[in-house]
Amino acid sequence: MSIGCIYALVALGFVLIYKATEVVNFAQGELLMLGAFFAYTFITLFGWNYWIGAAAAIGCMFFVGNLVDRVVLRPVLGQPQFAIVMVTIGFGYVARSVAGMIPGWGTETYAIETPFSSEGMQLIPESMGTLVVAQTDLSVIVATILLCIVLYLFFTYTKLGLAMQASSQNQLASYYMGIPVKSVFSMIWGISAAVAAAAGILLAPTTLIDANMGFIGLKAFPAAVLGGFGSIPGAVVGGIIIGIIETLAGFYLPPGVKNVAAYVVLLVVLVVRPQGLFGEKTGKRV
Amino acid sequence: MRFLFKTSYEQDIRIAKHSGYYWSYGALLLIILCAPYFLDEYYIGQMTQLYILAIAGVGLMLLSGYTGLISLGHAAFFGIGAYTEAVLTGNGIPLPFMDEPIVFSFFISFPMAGVLAAVAGVVIGIPALRLTGIYLAIATFAFAIIVEEILSRWESVTNGYTGLLVDSIYFESIDFDLTEGVSFYFLCLGVLIAVILFSLNLLRSATGRSMMAVRDSEISAQSMGVNLAQTKTLAFAISAGITGLAGALFAHKLGFLSPESFTVLQSLELLVLVVVGGLGSIHGAIFGAMFVLALPQGLAIMKDYLPHYISEQPGFEPLIFGLILIFFVMFEPLGIYGRWLKVKLYFQMFPLYKKATFKRQKSYMKSERLK
Amino acid sequence: MSLFTAENLAINFGGVKAVDGVNFDIKEGECFTIIGPNGAGKTTIFNLISRIYDASEGRMTFNGQDITEVPPHDIAGLGIARTFQNIELFEHASVLQNLLVGRHCHTKRSIWSEGLFLPSVRKAELAHREKVEEIIDFLDLQHYRESLIMNLPYGVRKVVELGRALCTEPKLILLDEPSSGLNVEETQDMSFWIDDIKKDLGITVLMVEHDMGLVSEVSDRVLVLNYGRMLAYGSPQEVQNDPEVIKAYLGGDDE
Numbered sequence: 088m089s090i091g092c093i094y095a096l097v098a099l100g101f102v103l104i105y106k107a108t109e110v111v112n113f114a115q116g117e118l119l120m121l122g123a124f125f126a127y128t129f130i131t132l133f134g135w136n137y138w139i140g141a142a143a144a145i146g147c148m149f150f151v152g153n154l155v156d157r158v159v160l161r162p163v164l165g166q167p168q169f170a171i172v173m174v175t176i177g178f179g180y181v182a183r184s185v186a187g188m189i190p191g192w193g194t195e196t197y198a199i200e201t202p203f204s205s206e207g208m209q210l211i212p213e214s215m216g217t218l219v220v221a222q223t224d225l226s227v228i229v230a231t232i233l234l235c236i237v238l239y240l241f242f243t244y245t246k247l248g249l250a251m252q253a254s255s256q257n258q259l260a261s262y263y264m265g266i267p268v269k270s271v272f273s274m275i276w277g278i279s280a281a282v283a284a285a286a287g288i289l290l291a292p293t294t295l296i297d298a299n300m301g302f303i304g305l306k307a308f309p310a311a312v313l314g315g316f317g318s319i320p321g322a323v324v325g326g327i328i329i330g331i332i333e334t335l336a337g338f339y340l341p342p343g344v345k346n347v348a349a350y351v352v353l354l355v356v357l358v359v360r361p362q363g364l365f366g367e368k369t370g371k372r373v
Numbered sequence: 374m375r376f377l378f379k380t381s382y383e384q385d386i387r388i389a390k391h392s393g394y395y396w397s398y399g400a401l402l403l404i405i406l407c408a409p410y411f412l413d414e415y416y417i418g419q420m421t422q423l424y425i426l427a428i429a430g431v432g433l434m435l436l437s438g439y440t441g442l443i444s445l446g447h448a449a450f451f452g453i454g455a456y457t458e459a460v461l462t463g464n465g466i467p468l469p470f471m472d473e474p475i476v477f478s479f480f481i482s483f484p485m486a487g488v489l490a491a492v493a494g495v496v497i498g499i500p501a502l503r504l505t506g507i508y509l510a511i512a513t514f515a516f517a518i519i520v521e522e523i524l525s526r527w528e529s530v531t532n533g534y535t536g537l538l539v540d541s542i543y544f545e546s547i548d549f550d551l552t553e554g555v556s557f558y559f560l561c562l563g564v565l566i567a568v569i570l571f572s573l574n575l576l577r578s579a580t581g582r583s584m585m586a587v588r589d590s591e592i593s594a595q596s597m598g599v600n601l602a603q604t605k606t607l608a609f610a611i612s613a614g615i616t617g618l619a620g621a622l623f624a625h626k627l628g629f630l631s632p633e634s635f636t637v638l639q640s641l642e643l644l645v646l647v648v649v650g651g652l653g654s655i656h657g658a659i660f661g662a663m664f665v666l667a668l669p670q671g672l673a674i675m676k677d678y679l680p681h682y683i684s685e686q687p688g689f690e691p692l693i694f695g696l697i698l699i700f701f702v703m704f705e706p707l708g709i710y711g712r713w714l715k716v717k718l719y720f721q722m723f724p725l726y727k728k729a730t731f732k733r734q735k736s737y738m739k740s741e742r743l744k
Numbered sequence: 745m746s747l748f749t750a751e752n753l754a755i756n757f758g759g760v761k762a763v764d765g766v767n768f769d770i771k772e773g774e775c776f777t778i779i780g781p782n783g784a785g786k787t788t789i790f791n792l793i794s795r796i797y798d799a800s801e802g803r804m805t806f807n808g809q810d811i812t813e814v815p816p817h818d819i820a821g822l823g824i825a826r827t828f829q830n831i832e833l834f835e836h837a838s839v840l841q842n843l844l845v846g847r848h849c850h851t852k853r854s855i856w857s858e859g860l861f862l863p864s865v866r867k868a869e870l871a872h873r874e875k876v877e878e879i880i881d882f883l884d885l886q887h888y889r890e891s892l893i894m895n896l897p898y899g900v901r902k903v904v905e906l907g908r909a910l911c912t913e914p915k916l917i918l919l920d921e922p923s924s925g926l927n928v929e930e931t932q933d934m935s936f937w938i939d940d941i942k943k944d945l946g947i948t949v950l951m952v953e954h955d956m957g958l959v960s961e962v963s964d965r966v967l968v969l970n971y972g973r974m975l976a977y978g979s980p981q982e983v984q985n986d987p988e989v990i991k992a993y994l995g996g997d998d999e
Contacts, residue, residue, distance in 0.1 A: 111507050162703045169443055170702045172510065173648050176641060177702070180695025188692075305637075308511050316508075347522045350515035357512050358500040382873040386866070571859040578858040578865055579851040585837055586845050593832035596794050597912060598820035598849030607855065653836070 091330015096286035098310035098322035100279040114179035116304015122284025152280025309353035430658030432615035441588030446517025452635030454620025490617020498609030651708025753802035780969035825909035826918035846911025
């Protein structure tokens with residue numbers, strides 16, 4: 088379940104970027120990895136407090152995301168979607184390699200100390216039964232819920248949220264309306280990277296930090312597709328469902344299926360209901 | 374600068390548009406044919422690898438460059454072709470009424486590899502009919518991951534991660550090993566030329582045009598009589614089949630197969646091959662193959678000249694790989710072939726070449742969701 | 745003799761009836777125009793005829809055959825061609841290639857004979873080229889043969905769009921706002937071409953238009969649509985003098 092939340096968070100960041108800029112960011116996992124590394128640097132290497140370090144890492148990634156958009160994405164903005172996808176793939180490669188090269192990071196695996204232990208916690212009183220959840224898992228779930236609420240409020244009630252929607256549907260018109268489209272896009276990237284960082288930090292206790300941890304980001308695709316590509320609550324729901332399906336597959340089905348279960352689900356969804364659970368069907372008017 | 378005077382429609386449909394083509398490609402062909410006789414064994418092997426990659430590249434180019442269907446999982450077809458070839462020529466297939474499994478000769482297993490890969494192409498092609506753009510890319514991606522998992526788990530056939538030895542093609546009667554050195558070089562070259570000619574022929578006739586029509590405007594293609602489902606499925610089948618053939622050759626080149634050679638990274642490599650080479654041209658596939666092959670070599674050479682600190686880093690190669698990809702998309706979307714065309718034009722029009730000939734209009738993004 | 749009839753045609757888009765109870769027939773050899781305010785459902789009818797949309801109610805008959813359920817890619821083969829309001833040409837191909845795709849419905853395809861470029865394929869290709877050249881001559885597109893569509897100005901694209909539809913050798917051609925975006929001279933050319941199509945090539949024309957001058961010049965009969973429903977039906981003079989039509993679309997005196 089908690090891994091589902093991680094998927095949900097990654098998918099969330101992913102869908103954010105897609106909804107706003109129609110760019111499919113294949114490097115979302117790498118952003119997660121960088122966020123985790125930043126946290127590692129602050130918490131373990133610099134010795135800061137967990138909460139401060141985590142916040143700082145998330146903040147840093149906001150700037151990194153912003154920067155990535157400015158440097159890498161802006162020059163290719165008018166090009167067909169395919170080209171933009173290739174750019175994000177390229178960036179993923181670069182990020183992975185760079186992470187391996189930075190002194191203190193390299194290709195080793197690391198861990199960060201968290202104030203959450205892996206002990207189980209009884210969620211409900213003994214009389215009602217046992218529902219044991221590890222503290223680390225619980226922290227993930229709670230954090231995810233909080234983040235979702237914050238983001239939902241942001242997009243529904245702020246001008247920035249509306250601006251983002253406009254820019255995603257018709258750039259030129261948005262420019263005419265006075266929306267600083269490029270800055271809006273960079274902000275989205277920043278937010279998305281920050282969300283990815285949060286996911287990375289939450290993931291760290293479970294899978295440890297290393298330069299290849301970004302590959303988990305690939306699972307964001309089934310989650311986003313299942314939930315519906317343009318839908319933020321969909322991404323979250325999708326991620327959680329995928330997490331649950333995977334765990335169940337691990338228990339009941341032969342080994343190896345667990346790895347591909349998510350992708351089988353993805354294919355099934357694409358065939359049966361391409362717009363996912365919450366997405367919208369769109370078509371062209373001729 | 375050459376002026377082309379056209380006197381008949383016949384001229385327009387020829388592959389070689391004017392006599393200059395015969396000279397330049399003829400010379401190229403001559404050099405390639407003689408190469409094994411004055412090159413080192415190592416370089417012959419490299420050229421062979423180049424041909425194999427180029428064949429796979431042409432396959433992907435037909436699908437993505439000409440029909441506009443992005444495939445992020447082409448390594449799956451590559452792998453299916455490779456394993457089919459290995460299994461059919463190696464352990465063979467046990468049939469219920471035979472005592473021993475049947476082992477097939479190369480001349481049957483090779484086309485079978487293509488056919489099986491083509492069937493796999495249809496398998497992913499049919500659900501893909503209703504998907505567009507990015508959804509299609511993701512679906513092919515998922516497909517490739519599933520295929521990779523199947524290849525590694527189906528141990529009775531593929532030997533999983535332990536690996537599968539590939540027999541060489543040895544003709545006892547004339548003491549001739551087809552998969553060895555120079556003979557293999559010519560085999561791969563032959564297949565490459567055949568595949569290129571086949572593709573060029575397709576592209577200058579109705580099927581090729583219908584593929585390009587599907588890429589540019591599905592709705593009007595339909596109104597012109599193009600059966601979308603048929604064309605897309607056909608594109609997948611042909612593309613997968615060609616890549617499967619490349620995979621079969623690859624199996625013999627490696628000699629030893631393991632699912633690790635057919636992962637997402639290989640799919641991405643193929644995609645980079647096609648993009649960097651130049652999307653939408655057969656030349657692009659060749660240039661792309663050269664790039665993908667030459668890059669590690671070039672980097673290895675460069676390492677000697679770079680300061681120790683940078684060159685010793687393990688992530689160096691993927692870093693350059695990623696940077697070049699980004700660079701090409703940003704500055705040279707026509708790929709290496711595009712750059713080649715520009716350079717050629719420069720020399721042809723010297724000194725009248727204008728830099729703005731290829732200037733791209735600044736374009737704004739319109740939502741593809743409403744397409 | 746009716747070449748095409750639409751009986752009780754209707755289509756719903758999630759509660760909105762874009763076309764409702766439309767009945768008309770087109771006689772062979774005539775030029776039939778549909779006019780009406782924007783959003784009246786004119787292009788929707790075109791999309792229904794080319795089977796890009798499925799009708800919710802009603803029937804369409806072409807040349808004696810019921811085409812209400814025919815798949816969209818078979819329409820060209822039956823003899824119906826169309827142009828698109830917003831120009832749906834193949835951007836990255838040349839004019840010649842675009843026109844050749846128009847010949848697609850008359851080509852037999854088999855990948856093996858094409859891959860080997862057998863003599864039969866060669867002959868077919870040359871025959872198609874001949875036919876396409878006739879259209880190029882008809883529309884004066886010689887200058888633009890090898891140009892890529894994305895480099896061409898709007899007016900030329902509209903002509904290529906028309907040419908591509910003509911290459912399918914249709915019996916009925918659907919022209920969606922052929923003069924939109926064209927200047928006076930180009931509109932004149934277009935009206936001459938439509939006349940030629942009707943008289944010389946013997947093709948029946950179904951048109952959607954806003955330019956009333958063009959409509960009165962070339963049309964034999966007119967149908968007026970408003971909010972998906974039929975408002976008036978008859979000759980151009982009758983329709984132009986119909987008070988309902990004037991109120992809804994053409995504009996009368998202000999009181």
